[in-house]
Amino acid sequence: MAAVKRRKKRVRRERLPPLPDGRKRPVGRPPKYPWDQWFDGREWVLRQGKEFSLCTARRMAAVVYIIAERRGVKVRVNALPDGDVIVQRLPD
Secondary structure, three states: OOOOOOOOOOOOOOOOOOOOOOOOOOOOOOOOOOHHHHOOOOOEEEOEOOOEOOOOHHHHHHHHHHHHHHHOOOEEEEEOOOOOEEEEEOOO
16 A cells, blocks of 8 residues: 655745844743843842742852853852842953
8 A cells, every 4th residue: 555645734934024123032931030130230139039939049149150151241149148149240
């Protein structure tokens, strides 16, 4: 018995118009934390249970370092014994 060949259904693709201010469209889901705000150069105190709740202060400090490296910025991070984390972007 011969196999029946099925034709692939053609999908019509259209391009979206560019954004008015020239920015790129965001891809994927929005970030869980406001990294742009936290990396603005001011000193931020991230309170466990308020700004982050699913991990320890040491783990959050590690996450901050990872995200800063991905974004190409340098940061100073301190995990405090009470569970809070201090974050500050360093000048380039």
